[in-house]
Amino acid sequence: MAVSVRDVAAAASVSVGTVSNVLNRPDKVAPDTVARVLAAIDELGFVRNDAARQLRAGRSRSIGLVVLDVRNPFFTEVARGAEDRAAEEGMTILLGNSDENTDRERSYLDLFEEQRVHGVLISPLGDDESRVQRLRRRGTPVVLVDRVSEDRSLSSVSVDDVVGGELAVRHLVETGRRRIAFVGGPTTIRQVADRLAGARRAVADAPDVVLEVLETPSLTVLDGRAAGEAIRERPPADRPDAVFAANDLLAMGVLQAFNMLGSVRVPDDIALIGYDDIDFAAAAVVPLSSIRQPAALIGYTAVDLLLKEAAASDGEHAPERVVFQPELVVRDSTRGPAR
């Protein structure tokens, strides 16, 4: 069944080495030999065995990418950007989905290491970088995505989430909001913690503003809806007058809850701002204000750093850190009249 170089070599009456040369350095082989070998390949339906190539080469031509949530369009955009850059080098992205779950994250890292991937891009869950560090020590280049490394020993591509959180809340304050709720969690996720820190910083500048934190178990539409319902069920006087959600999925959930029964109007009763500026944000019931991040560019740049690091092979490559700046996008959900 399986056709190997050996078969091709026999069919074209050349040696296996020549077949390999035709495949990899056709210019080093006489033209008519090339033709003969190609004909044999075509006739036998030969397909290279990648496992054997990899075994010989020592590492694969894939890059592992571990994201927190594939359903979040932000991450699929990152993945697309990464894929674009990888494709330029004839490489592939292996997409792993940790689903905000440490075990899954670990099992993807193990898998990628067994696969001897060219490198790993990861948006890690907690603050424990030890597994990632070990991976790197063993020789797999690693680039952190949407996150900077604690001890600056790893390359990273990120967006300044503290600034982003600050932008969001400052905007709410400037448009007259005074009782702000932060919806998001768990705070063990660095992005969440940073955005909250930014929110706190913005609030610190405005003495009459209070910030309340509603922690969610994760960052999904469902969790947002639960949080929104909790707010909706309070007596109106106890409700915040603005909500800053840690990402757009949460914000969409909050919005759904507010809209149900029509009891809470956005932005009239409560203003709402999200984070990531996913495509759907603009198409929401009430078009959603958000903090925009250059998702595809993050992925693209991350692969770029990874390739550099991999090229610098043994010679220790100094970790590079790229930080993009977030951008405020104002839409109807925060545009209404402040009371």
Add this chain to the structure above:
Amino acid sequence: MAVSVRDVAAAASVSVGTVSNVLNRPDKVAPDTVARVLAAIDELGFVRNDAARQLRAGRSRSIGLVVLDVRNPFFTEVARGAEDRAAEEGMTILLGNSDENTDRERSYLDLFEEQRVHGVLISPLGDDESRVQRLRRRGTPVVLVDRVSEDRSLSSVSVDDVVGGELAVRHLVETGRRRIAFVGGPTTIRQVADRLAGARRAVADAPDVVLEVLETPSLTVLDGRAAGEAIRERPPADRPDAVFAANDLLAMGVLQAFNMLGSVRVPDDIALIGYDDIDFAAAAVVPLSSIRQPAALIGYTAVDLLLKEAAASDGEHAPERVVFQPELVVRDSTRGPAR
């Protein structure tokens, strides 16, 4: 740098065969030998080389999945379902994104074949099944996703798109709409063609209803917005009174266009229904009516069929086809008063 079984064997003073047995059949090895080998593995930081395993095994433990568009939440749901089933068997999903582009589709199929994947799940682009057929003939199990095979020679998991299209348009007709526009394309994509066929069927039953087709170059939010703008710019009398979009992404785009400038009200002026019932549909400016498909279940089932087919190895496995039924979900976008 690279630690191999040989090194582990030396460190534990056993043979390589024993190390392999510890890894794969620990029960066949004496307990204290197991302990000694595990200690050596741990100390040396040994990580199995998957390429070598695969080479020996002949095929990999991954399943390739080629989808039309990763940004479409419908497909990421399918991927999640597939991943779940694959994980149950300790296997992995390799996600490829054809982006509705034949070249990319082909290059992913080639890649997967070189990787000797366990099988391929694909939502193929055009009607040309030849490449897929060839792949299968060469021994890679294939299951079509969201699509049935022309000549019934391939297994498939799909949803009856004709029925879905019919459901959508019938609903529009029943709520009093008479001039219906179908927005979608290209019609070379089977799903689009079928949904349109269903729409035609529903219209055929109602003599006073007209169906207009606005073909789009692909199925994205952007294309939907363009189509929506085209409709919006017509004199009101020439506009349809309902739009059936071939998927929710398009529908969201149409909705955005209608909402801009506030010139077209949904559903008062024009009713709107989409397809797929993605999570965001419920959170749209006007909550979107849609046709629901069991996305995760499709992926799950597809892997299931694939594994069955792979298990039946050489003995030709009769292709199985699973067809799910779509379901109408009515929300505000079609609930308004018919004129």
Add this chain to the structure above:
DNA sequence: TCGTATCGTTGAAACGATTCATGAACGATG
């Protein structure tokens, strides 16, 4: 005519895990 480049080609030696026929060691049984 002899050296020496250049060009094409060869074939064996890796890469690292798994398999399997073989055999050693030890008990139990008659």
Add this chain to the structure above:
DNA sequence: CATCGTTCATGAATCGTTTCAACGATACGA
């Protein structure tokens, strides 16, 4: 005590590709 089973461990062979030292052939300049 011989025989038979059972349990463990061994190590060479294998998977398919790539690499590389070596070699024959041809051409060119000295």
